[in-house]
Amino acid sequence: MTAPLETTSASAEAQPEAVLAGAGASQIEGRSLGQIAWTRFKRDKAAVAGGIVVIGLVLMAALAKPIQAVFDLDPNKFHQDLVDPALQAPKGAWGGMSWEHPLGVDPGFGRDLLARVIEGSWVSLLVAVGATLVSVTIGVILGVIAGYYGGWVDSVVSRLMDTFLAFPLLLFAISLSASVQDGFWGLTGLPLRIAVLIFVIGFFAWPYIGRIVRAQTMSLREREFVEASRSLGARGPFIIFRELMPNLVAPILVYATLLIPTNILFEAALSFLGVGIAPPQASWGGMLTDAADRYEADLQYMFVPGLAIFITVLAFNLLGDGLRDALDPRSK
């Protein structure tokens, strides 16, 4: 988790009292700020638990296809024999749970729910992480420029951020992703939906990162080590990349981690409303739509995708909170 911090001692001349880890290794205590942060992080049980769950989820998402192949889990295979034809409900107790289908099968089609949850995980994480990267890219570029150059540049960027923040994002995302049709960007089907979701969610969430980066840059800009660098003849780009960026890694990492769960909820909401990932591709939000449509047949179904989303969001939030406390103890 702290790997990027320990490699960022580029500005070792920075002040030892620099609040953010990564500002440089202070040799006096024999512990780098990264190590101090790691010690602090390890003490936070909830954050460690969150981190472990996150690692597990990422592995599950990354290895979704191999896992499905090895355990013979097909997310789109119908098992009509497991569904009661009259009620459309899975046969047996607990939504048709059995050794063969540990989480049961879905009503109507009898598709294996474990396979669909695994299948949904890579979609969900890909969209959430992709969108976060988009937000971080736009937010960091504009935030640093606004914070460093100030003046009218800052006014324009800040107004832009206010404008974005003044909108109900979900509604905009609904209308945007509802109106994109096949063939846009030369993509169709699932790749198009994923690309659109990443772009739409990322595009609307960047001001959250932008604001934080701008504020941090503004306070860093006035610090002595930046002044020293400038007096030695360093120009804007050098100062931004060599002096400011290493100090911005920690807050960016923290807020990116906290943005991921928001984006997971965002994607699930869009898929739930029918403008995100389209069926038959399994997605957690889409599974909840099925559950909502068929709650009379199978009331337990909704807990499978619902808890998948909840656990994922909770884990990322705990990890993010823990990282924030460890890296920036002064913030709350």
Add this chain to the structure above:
Amino acid sequence: MLRLVIRRLLQLIPTLLGLSVLLFVWLNRLPGGPASAILGERATEAEVARINKLLGLDQPLYIQYGRFLKRIAELDLGTSTQTGQPVWDEFTLRFPATVELSIAAMIIAIAVGIPLGYLAARHRGGWLDLGSVTGSLIGICIPVFFLALILKGIFAVEMGIFPTTGRQSTDINATDITGFAVLDGLITGEFDASWDALVHLVLPAVTLASIPLAVIVRMTRASVLEVVGEDYVRTAESKGLERKVVRGRHIMRNALLPVVTAVGLLTGSLLSGAVLTESVFTFGGIGSFIRTAISERDYPVLVGFIMFIALIYVLINLLVDLAYSLIDPRVRVH
């Protein structure tokens, strides 16, 4: 105060311009714009060109944009492709339901959240504190529509205490005066209609309240903890002021400042949550209608509704800013 109001109103201009440009670009320049919405995906080039000419989309951009602004100002947003009614009429017909739901949710969130946050802070580390911190974490992490389904499944389907869908039972012929079902019944004296509407309101309102409630509890707790440590609170306590006075005048008045801002921002975001909540409970407000507009590809309704909601959202934020300066005199100085 007046100068502040004027300055805030002036600051709205760039925001509103930004909003209009965004919508304009979306409407006209993205694939899936009006022409393909009308003609479907397999339209030929010639047909698209004809429709574009018909709609004035072949004219220079600035002229199109000017006409777009004029139409917004006249509240002329076309007609719904589902019902054939003007979008504005559809909006005014359904908006009261969403407002009623949002107000109910906010009342729950504030009435429960602030006392709970205060008590949690005053009994820090106790079971109430632990419970409210855990509860608010769950509230923030649980998807609104999942919570809606759980509540509906348990209290409406399994236990049958509350109705599963709708705003009012169909056998009740309530008089419609304001559009607010609960209020209408009180005005006309049809108390059974009011009660019926209230019963329908409970589950959606509790669902919608979950996120604001969680945020308000967290913020109140953090804010009270901070204020309680201040010197002036210790002074007030040590000079023997009544606990009630210290709580009201010294702790809460200061601690609630950030909470008020949060309440305002949350009120705006309630509108997004309402779309999800309403679609589970088929509540009949703008949220339910947006849901069907999505599946029916009713673009005029989507654009129009979203624009009005964005406008309302911006205005709520403005009111919050002004309310803030009323409570906190320090803001007015600048």
